[in-house]
Amino acid sequence: MPKVSGANAFIDLQNLGIISSEDPTQLFTNLSQIGAGNFGIVYRVCLIGELIFRIVYNVVVVTLISRFLGYASVILPNSPFKIVMEYCLGSVADILKVQRHPLKECEISCIVREVLTGLVYIHSRNFIHRDIKAANILFTECGGVKVGDFGSVSFKSPANSFVGTPYWIAPEVILAMENGLYDCRVDVWSLGITCIEMAELKPPYMEYANTMAALYQIALNPAPNLREANWTSEFYEFVEFVLKKNVSNTSFALYVASFRCLSRVLVLIFIFY
Numbered sequence: 001m002p003k004v005s006g007a008n009a010f011i012d013l014q015n016l017g018i019i020s021s022e023d024p025t026q027l028f029t030n031l032s033q034i035g036a037g038n039f040g041i042v043y044r045v046c047l048i049g050e051l052i053f054r055i056v057y058n059v060v061v062v063t064l065i066s067r068f069l070g071y072a073s074v075i076l077p078n079s080p081f082k083i084v085m086e087y088c089l090g091s092v093a094d095i096l097k098v099q100r101h102p103l104k105e106c107e108i109s110c111i112v113r114e115v116l117t118g119l120v121y122i123h124s125r126n127f128i129h130r131d132i133k134a135a136n137i138l139f140t141e142c143g144g145v146k147v148g149d150f151g152s153v154s155f156k157s158p159a160n161s162f163v164g165t166p167y168w169i170a171p172e173v174i175l176a177m178e179n180g181l182y183d184c185r186v187d188v189w190s191l192g193i194t195c196i197e198m199a200e201l202k203p204p205y206m207e208y209a210n211t212m213a214a215l216y217q218i219a220l221n222p223a224p225n226l227r228e229a230n231w232t233s234e235f236y237e238f239v240e241f242v243l244k245k246n247v248s249n250t251s252f253a254l255y256v257a258s259f260r261c262l263s264r265v266l267v268l269i270f271i272f273y
Helices: 008-015 092-099 105-123 171-175 185-200 211-220 233-242 252-256 260-272
Strands: 028-037 040-047 071-075 082-085 137-139 145-147
Touching (some): 092 185, 105 185, 105 233, 171 211
Antiparallel strands (some): 028 040, 071 082, 137 145
């Protein structure tokens, strides 16, 4: 498994055989726009005829482990380049928006366990995702849980740049703007905030329309927790545990993944499915 850093990232992708110069219009059909963002437009496409999807199973960090969105190829016929990746039906944020009520605790536990498994993997390679939130946790057609959007990833840990989505961002990232470093632990904080988002439909401090005011609250206030009392003590303790400030253990995700409320969900899956 190659480690990618900075200027070597493009070279490593070339060595993996994931760079293609073929014309995408000759490879794909049924093009339809399904989304857009700051860096481009997202289309859903189908392969033409009997062409085979050339999946590379060890590209960067995203396909060797099943919890990350799979990349098939990067096409560079002309500028701008196109990234071909696995199709997902939607995100956890989409589900919350449609059903308009929180997820069940067993559903949250299943999602969190899958995301943590992925975080353990990338953290062991000193990568930091830096944008864990419900909108970036995706579902495949088969019901798989995937972490997407590596646009904010740091290929080294510790790091010090200010990157992330304000309401989910860890205090260490905010404080690093002045002077300091943060490590992989910040992803676990963001996952804790995502637990609150899945349980209460929004993250803490969302009432602050001014994001700078929200960042100020995150940096200075005690860590938040679940407001409602209708959760098990295990889940409440889990959220309290992951939302700790000033924890610098880079293997923290591995420890958190063994937490009791996440182990219990495996029994629930076995019984009910």
